[in-house]
Amino acid sequence: MSRHGSARVSSQLDGRLEALNDARELAEGVLPDDVLEDVLRLLERAASRRSLSADHTVVGFFGATGSGKSSLFNAVSGAEIATAAVRRPTTTEPLAGVWGADGSDPLLDWLDVRSRHHATPVDGLADDETGLILLDLPDFDSTRAANRDIVQRMVGLVDVLVWVLDPQKYADAAVHNDFLAPLAAHGAVTLVVLNQTDRLPDRDVRPVLESLQGILARDGLGSVQVIGASAVTGAGVDRVRAAIRHVVLQRQASAQRLTADVARASRQLREVSGDGEAAGVRAGSKARLADELATAANVPLVVAAVDRSYRLESAHRTGWPVTRWLLKFRPDPLRRLNLRSTSPAELSRTSLPPAGAPERARTDAAVRQFADDASAGAPGPWRAAIRGAAREGRERLPDALDQAIAGTDLSAARKSWWWPLFNLVQWLALLTVLGGLGWLGVLAGLGYLQLPVPDVPRVEGWPVPTLMIAGGAVLGIFLALTGKFIGAAAARGRAATARKRLRTAVGNVAEELVVEPVEVEVARLRSFNTSLDKAGAK
Template identity: 40%
Template sequence: MTTTTTPRPGLAARLTALTKVVEVGAGRLDKKLLDEATALLQRAGERLKLSSEHTVVALAGGTGSGKSSLFNAISGLELSPTGVRRPTTGRTHACVWGEDGSAPLLDWLQIQWRHRFSRASALDKGDTQLNGLVLLDLPDHDSIRALTDTEADRLIGLADLVVWVLDPQKYADASTHRRYVTELAGHDAVTVFALNQADKLATEELAELLIDLNDLLRREGVEHPSVVPTSAVTGRGVESLKSVIATAVSRRRAAIQKLEADLQRLEQRIAETMPLGESLSAPASVDEARRMGLTDALCDAVGVPAVGEAMENVYAERSGKWVGWPYPRWIDRFRADPLKSLRLEDVSEEIRGITTGSVSAQSAEVANAVHALADGLSMNMHPVWRTAVRQAAKSRAKQLPKALTEDLTEVAPRLDHVPGWWWALKVWQYALVAAFLAGVVWLAAGLLMPGSLPSSLELLGDSATLPWVGLMMASVLGLGVLSGIAARNFVELGASRERERLEREMRRRVAAVSATMVVEPVERELARHHTFYTALRDLSA
């Protein structure tokens, strides 16, 4: 019966972390590493779905190493052809101890049906200690045939345990060590070295070769090499090698150990390319202080303070037409118009002109503000991620000045609207003007036409009332002046409040635009960076 391999919890979590690394590392991590990680995930997913009752052991070696003879010696059958042809093994042969559930696994390994053999079907009695073994005789890895060489490489990567068959003459072959052995660091538990053809060596020579081979393997990163001297001719060491293989088969752990070793190797290579270092301390989002700093810089770049100051001046100048004491205002008509010298006749156009000019003139400062934000956030990042954050910040930089211009132009105040108290004060002041004019008429009538007025207007000609009329006129003038002064104070207070309101609204709009066009793209990249390094940390845990 076919069962599914159940990995220990750590492997599942690490495979999940690798999936996340591949997902968010696209375009950031080296493409070769991404391809290898994708292939490992695919291989792990496929292998974990297949039989956990079978352990795939591959015999790998160069031409003339006696690999096929050793394969036959372990299986006890003449299954794989041997001879002096180069290469001897052209196709992979498989011998299975325990057929149940092995077919899907052999299909995955792409072993041809005519090269599949069952140990139990060939003999009435098999080696029970090897029950669950799928033994592969791979094509020679140094084959001159590209097809078989590629097949050997593929199956070496898929096998749960690899037995490297070395011969005394070429055990230190540079091509073997360069292409394969140096890649085995961390694979000690799923790698065995068989120094074959031991029958050709004297006891002292074999001992020296074993010492030399162990030292060579350690220098190349195989920390605890497992080396077994064998001879397919005399049978020496075959049982020892079978015992090593049987131990791996009985534990049913080789497939998991191989995936863990492959995962560890890949994790180390990724960490070398993008070490954790200080990257984990990089922010995962744009904090409030940096948001405010960006908003401040952009407000300065578009001239928000200048617009606010202009608005305050405009507010004060406009108020003079409404709440100023009419008499001085009428006298000022005979003087040069200060509004014309200030070009404030059309306040709306003035404010829009200031806003538009500020944005277009300060586009370099806008860019500097964006750069400052990106540099501050990516200070501790890997150069690849630092570049990515900068690009994210600048992704809409060309549209930013225009967006700020359009948004801030809409903030221009309604110049056809005046506060209600301006209307009330204007009515009051004109009432005072009317009262003063009435006093003037009274005085004139009393001084110029005493006793000549009709009986109904005798009071106007009464000289006794004139002092009181004069006092009333003086009071009216005083009230007018005082109301003008008080109105001016209220106007200044209102202008200040209007400036604060305008600057607050402009700042709110600047913050909203910067959040959409700068902060959001940057935060997406920061979140991606944080996810990547969190997954990388989980992968290495």
């Protein structure tokens, strides 16, 4: 592959690793810790591998006891690197054959391979310029736990996996279920060799290979190259060498391996996460939440108090002066709720009834319904995270709502322009009545004292003092009734304004304590899915 192509593959891998890490970080606290830790280990492993020699391709030979793995390793290497047969019935530690020594030591240190052999050039495989490391690994079915641990570790570290099977145990469930099937995404860096074909009659070699290919297809590795070989006779060894050399010359095995690891980790995250996107926060849901919280926070009671308070104040300001003083004995509803301050900033608490069980139940139900609507369509773990975010601020809601109401400008102290006008006319009407009464009183006194009583001016036959009393009283009553109707209309307007402001204040509290946390979780799920799609892109 050209340097340009290698750079492109490396850049794509950079993007996928970054996306996988983003998905992992986004999933913290939502998905199981053990799964996220596996992803973190993969990312750390990828960072370590990419910091080491990019000129070497690490090829691991894996096989069961008796598969002839070490013998095939020697045959491919063209030298007795691995001690086989009777003197060494099983491989107990990794052994490396190295071509192109420069830069290999740090990589082998990272792999924890101590036994190293700098091999001579082999036609059709490698020379000193190739950059190849072949590893002969312990048997994966070894009875020694340490050997199995080495195999498990190396399965996750090598760039290319060569599985050496034999005709007797090629269908063994252990290798297929425990190793091959879980690595189905690694087909591009996997090679399967059916060794010891010399033990089969010639007519059986092809059927056995076909049977093996069928099993691999069921494992998800239908595209993997399967080669029949014999380390004893040398049959197929050149094909194995050629397959390895082809991968080495491509110079992208390491990136392909890591890309497959990322794809596999992405699928695992997807499996534990589930598919789907949350419906998200909608305007209708926000409005319903605010309405329910407003009711639970006694906003209707406050609105009614604003209405009654204005009517009371209006009657006190514009009513018949003779009787308006009686209104002082009627308590102001807003003052009883501690909402009569001229400056909302001076208030920190209201005297509204504390939230009882019914109000808390209504609040909880509203928050739960909002979270259910927003999380609809989200997979299970994320739906739980969204609901949890909605409930997180639930305990703070009653106090926050009370403070929001206390801080809302209800215009309680704002006077209406028509009050002074009505009040002036009312007092003029009262003075007119008093003037008429005083005039008649003077006339009555003169008559009582047998003094001359002057004629009283008349209008259409009605004495002016009498007209003054009647006119003043009628005007006062008319103004009082008119003021009552005007006050009622103005009270409804002021109550409507208060309702709107209180609804906005409650909505702001809901936004801060419920809506925004839910939106954060919904956005987190959206970003998680986007990152996961990018990480696992084909």
